[in-house]
Amino acid sequence: MTDITNEPKDATPSVIAQHAAMLNALPFSDTRDFDDAARGFLGTIENAEITNPQGRTVWSLEPYGFLSSEQAPPTVNPSLWRQSRLNMQYGLFEVVPGVYQVRGLDIANMTLIEGDSGVIVVDTLTSIEGARAALDLYFRHRGLKPVTAVIFTHTHTDHWGGARGVLEEDALATGRVPIIAPNLFMEHAVSENIIAGPAMLRRAQYQFGPLLAKGARGQVDCGLGKSMAAGSVALLRPTDLIMATGDRRVIDGVEFEFQMAPNSEAPAEMHFFIPRYKLLNLAENCTHNFHNICCRFAAPTCATRWPGRNI
Amino acid sequence: MRDALAWSKYLNEALRLWDGKAEAMCGQHHWPVWGAERIGTMIRQQRDLYKFAHDQTIRLMNHGLTAAEIAETIKLPKSLQGAWHGRGYYGHIRHNVKAIYQKYLGWYDANPVNLDPLPPVEAGRKYVEYMGGADAILARAAADFDKGEFRFVAQALGHLVFAEPDNAAARGLLADTLEQLGYAAESATWRNAYLFGAQELRQGMPKVPARPPMPRETLAALRTSQLWDVMGIRLNGPKAEGKHIVLNWHFSDTGETFVLNLENCALTYAEGMPAEGADASFTLARSTLDEVIAKLTSFPEAVAAGKVKLAGNPMKLAELMGLMDEFPRMFEIVEPKRAVVV
Numbered sequence: 345m346t347d348i349t350n351e352p353k354d355a356t357p358s359v360i361a362q363h364a365a366m367l368n369a370l371p372f373s374d375t376r377d378f379d380d381a382a383r384g385f386l387g388t389i390e391n392a393e394i395t396n397p398q399g400r401t402v403w404s405l406e407p408y409g410f411l412s413s414e415q416a417p418p419t420v421n422p423s424l425w426r427q428s429r430l431n432m433q434y435g436l437f438e439v440v441p442g443v444y445q446v447r448g449l450d451i452a453n454m455t456l457i458e459g460d461s462g463v464i465v466v467d468t469l470t471s472i473e474g475a476r477a478a479l480d481l482y483f484r485h486r487g488l489k490p491v492t493a494v495i496f497t498h499t500h501t502d503h504w505g506g507a508r509g510v511l512e513e514d515a516l517a518t519g520r521v522p523i524i525a526p527n528l529f530m531e532h533a534v535s536e537n538i539i540a541g542p543a544m545l546r547r548a549q550y551q552f553g554p555l556l557a558k559g560a561r562g563q564v565d566c567g568l569g570k571s572m573a574a575g576s577v578a579l580l581r582p583t584d585l586i587m588a589t590g591d592r593r594v595i596d597g598v599e600f601e602f603q604m605a606p607n608s609e610a611p612a613e614m615h616f617f618i619p620r621y622k623l624l625n626l627a628e629n630c631t632h633n634f635h636n637i638c639c640r641f642a643a644p645t646c647a648t649r650w651p652g653r654n655i
Numbered sequence: 656m657r658d659a660l661a662w663s664k665y666l667n668e669a670l671r672l673w674d675g676k677a678e679a680m681c682g683q684h685h686w687p688v689w690g691a692e693r694i695g696t697m698i699r700q701q702r703d704l705y706k707f708a709h710d711q712t713i714r715l716m717n718h719g720l721t722a723a724e725i726a727e728t729i730k731l732p733k734s735l736q737g738a739w740h741g742r743g744y745y746g747h748i749r750h751n752v753k754a755i756y757q758k759y760l761g762w763y764d765a766n767p768v769n770l771d772p773l774p775p776v777e778a779g780r781k782y783v784e785y786m787g788g789a790d791a792i793l794a795r796a797a798a799d800f801d802k803g804e805f806r807f808v809a810q811a812l813g814h815l816v817f818a819e820p821d822n823a824a825a826r827g828l829l830a831d832t833l834e835q836l837g838y839a840a841e842s843a844t845w846r847n848a849y850l851f852g853a854q855e856l857r858q859g860m861p862k863v864p865a866r867p868p869m870p871r872e873t874l875a876a877l878r879t880s881q882l883w884d885v886m887g888i889r890l891n892g893p894k895a896e897g898k899h900i901v902l903n904w905h906f907s908d909t910g911e912t913f914v915l916n917l918e919n920c921a922l923t924y925a926e927g928m929p930a931e932g933a934d935a936s937f938t939l940a941r942s943t944l945d946e947v948i949a950k951l952t953s954f955p956e957a958v959a960a961g962k963v964k965l966a967g968n969p970m971k972l973a974e975l976m977g978l979m980d981e982f983p984r985m986f987e988i989v990e991p992k993r994a995v996v997v
Binding site for chain 1: 656657658659661662665666668669672673676677678679680681682683684685686687688689694697698701704705708736737739740741742743744745746747748750751753754755757800802803805831834835838839840841842843844846847848850851852853854857858861863866870872873876877881884885888982983984985986988
């Protein structure tokens with residue numbers, strides 16, 4: 345029996361043996377994911393550090409510097425260590441010429457699709473501060489241009505919380521920039537979280553570990569990304585709902601083909617294909633992990649705000 | 656509840672619509688995949704991951720296995736086990752199958768032993784008594800800990816901590832046990848859960864700042880009926896015993912009329928016609944109500960500013976609001992509740 349202290353302990357021999365077995369069982373020599381996660385890198389923000397107007401840090405990957413070591417420590421499962429390292433590739437990336445992603449500035453990605461006169465923003469991260477920083481990073485490398493539309497792929501906060509960070513006040517007031525979302529977006533965006541919010545937020549502390557120290561004996565990742573972002577959230581009402589599979593829109597000169605995927609990863613969710621860029625986006629239904637089916641395991645998230653959130 | 660079967664069907668439909676057409680596939684988490692062949696392979700494997708989990712869970716369920724037994728039995732096929740994007744970093748096969756089971760059959764496993772068991776504190780005390788007391792449990796748990804039998808050690812010590820939350824040795828050994836489970840876990844969410852449980856056993860619940868009110872933009876996005884739904888789940892049933900309150904609401908900006916009705920300790924509402932003989936009637940803008948909820952103003956201040964027109968006895972609204980619970984930011988999870996909640 346080990347001593348009673350408040351400090352994290354070492355891994356025991358049985359855990360170390362389990363890790364060794366996993367190293368042998370899984371194809372660690374296949375490193376294509378690392379190539380893909382780094383491909384098209386254009387630039388980044390140092391440590392992905394984002395602060396709010398009061399100077400408080402709402403996102404930073406600086407505490408995850410310990411993940412630079414290729415070999416997993418005895419206190420972290422080696423398969424999880426691998427995923428945690430993959431989720432450390434952060435910055436602006438070219439997917440194909442004309443399509444870009446900001447990754448690692450939030451648990452979710454922002455996808456930027458260039459149109460005839462500006463850029464279409466697909467998903468706006470968790471916070472206004474994060475979305476602003478992601479769009480600024482894109483502008484630095486691709487030039488300043490107007491946001492010509494915003495698309496929400498689904499109802500979870502890390503995909504719409506920062507929308508105000510990419511839309512100017514006058515765009516909001518005049519409604520000249522369409523906000524496109526799957527049918528029943530508003531009904532689900534808040535209702536999924538609002539009734540059980542207080543319980544979900546407390547459970548989220550267990551699921552995402554925001555109050556754990558980050559480190560080899562603490563939090564290393566969330567699977568889908570690093571952690572929950574803090575910062576300011578605001579829900580904006582869509583102006584154009586996608587109703588059916590096969591619906592098309594020409595947005596800033598770019599044709600989109602949509603597929604509805606309700607009650608999958610989210611109660612309202614959609615996929616799209618862009619013929620011009622030969623680009624397929626399956627939102628959060630085809631990720632690099634087995635996703636969570638029991639969405640209230642400890643469903644939702646961030647420790648700092650109300651209402652609770654699913655991710 | 657997320658629907659694994661629908662999920663798989665959408666991925667199959669995406670293949671029918673676009674297989675071979677895409678040269679790049681990106682999602683809203685993680686990194687993209689390039690090349691039609693690799694894209695097709697990934698979508699097919701993901702499609703089959705959710706289909707396999709769904710179908711095999713139901714197959715085993717129809718053989719009579721319960722959720723916990725299915726979770727212990729099911730193994731992904733080798734072709735999916737070896738696909739990195741099939742690994743359970745966020746979900747996990749063992750908890751996902753329980754969710755699939757629950758979607759069809761609910762929480763009950765049909766064994767009447769589990770129909771109305773004692774809750775954790777009462778059961779914990781009896782388990783400890785039957786197992787010969789805390790010291791006997793701790794001695795066996797320490798021996799099993801050394802053998803790496805962390806899952807059962809956690810299960811047994813969970814009973815002891817609920818029976819004796821101030822037993823430092825029990826808390827310490829349970830924390831050590833959860834920590835080893837966390838170190839072993841491939842799922843990030845499992846690791847976080849285990850390690851945070853260990854931390855709370857060692858250090859107690861962290862202090863966190865009070866929850867801020869809901870932002871106005873979010874409130875404005877809510878339908879008025881959703882505001883009443885939230886009020887309903889805040890109503891403290893026992894406190895409302897014997898109360899009957901009827902309030903008319905007319906929102907001048909949205910044109911909506913609602914009757915809010917408290918009786919039988921349940922808060923209901925009806926849209927359309929105001930109630931005759933209501934205790935009070937309020938006419939105001941919905942945006943004013945939002946400001947009150949966002950705590951940018953108070954109801955009396957809004958009345959004083961002329962933003963609310965009143966009829967009847969407005970103190971009935973104060974009486975209703977006095978029956979509303981505030982939810983705590985924190986509550987115990989790995990140990991018994993310290994507060995008495997009724």
